[in-house]
Amino acid sequence: QQQVKQSPQSLIVQKGGISIINCAYENTAFDYFPWYQQFPGKGPALLIAIRPDVSEKKEGRFTISFNKSAKQFSLHIMDSQPGDSATYFCAASASFQKLVFGTGTRLLVSP
Amino acid sequence: GAGVSQSPSNKVTEKGKDVELRCDPISGHTALYWYRQRLGQGLEFLIYFQGNSAPDKSGLPSDRFSAERTGESVSTLTIQRTQQEDSAVYLCASSLPELDGYTFGSGTRLTVV
Numbered sequence: 001q002q003q004v005k006q007s008p009q010s011l012i013v014q015k016g017g018i019s020i021i022n023c024a025y026e027n028t029a030f031d032y033f034p035w036y037q038q039f040p041g042k043g044p045a046l047l048i049a050i051r052p053d054v055s056e057k058k059e060g061r062f063t064i065s066f067n068k069s070a071k072q073f074s075l076h077i078m079d080s081q082p083g084d085s086a087t088y089f090c091a092a093s094a095s096f097q098k099l100v101f102g103t104g105t106r107l108l109v110s111p
Numbered sequence: 112g113a114g115v116s117q118s119p120s121n122k123v124t125e126k127g128k129d130v131e132l133r134c135d136p137i138s139g140h141t142a143l144y145w146y147r148q149r150l151g152q153g154l155e156f157l158i159y160f161q162g163n164s165a166p167d168k169s170g171l172p173s174d175r176f177s178a179e180r181t182g183e184s185v186s187t188l189t190i191q192r193t194q195q196e197d198s199a200v201y202l203c204a205s206s207l208p209e210l211d212g213y214t215f216g217s218g219t220r221l222t223v224v
Contacts, residue, residue, distance in 0.1 A: 043215030103153040
């Protein structure tokens with residue numbers, strides 16, 4: 001019940017395209033859903049986060065869509081750029097407790 | 112400091128030796144977390160410190176793993192009698208209380224040979 005399932009494992013998108021990464025969870029106590037971006041040799045960095053009281057949050061080219069009834073959330077990267085090539089992790093937590101991470105998606109944006 | 116600092120950045124050790132990994136959190140961050148990331152894998156929770164509360168050790172994989180934190184500052188993760196399966200990047204993160212966003216360090220890459 002503590003797991004967060006992430007898909008796909010890897011993704012190749014052409015420059016200018018839309019990258020979509022999906023996550024699903026079981027624990028209905030989760031109330032915070034962040035996405036992290038990790039470049040090789042670096043620690044993950046917080047990209048964008050959402051709480052279940054809204055269905056969508058947009059920051060620049062990055063959008064989180066949240067479906068509370070389906071217990072799913074997704075990251076959309078619009079106009080994907082080669083600099084977006086990285087590993088993306090979804091995560092979830094309940095009441096400011098530790099984050100549970102998905103298994104990661106390796107994104108490659110081809111020039 | 113400006114960010115979470117971890118040392119060493121790389122550590123190669125012989126099987127059976129003990130290692131200590133250090134984490135300096137952001138000043139004022141009362142919450143501190145250790146995660147393990149095996150090559151090409153996700154982040155595996157190890158241990159969580161929050162202020163003066165008892166740490167959440169539920170993620171430690173065996174009794175060879177232990178961690179300490181002095182007040183709200185430095186933390187040390189110790190792995191005794193290292194095994195090859197301990198090879199991974201060990202990531203430390205810190206956050207303010209009541210704030211969900213973590214700031215991660217760049218990690219310590221541990222290689223057990």
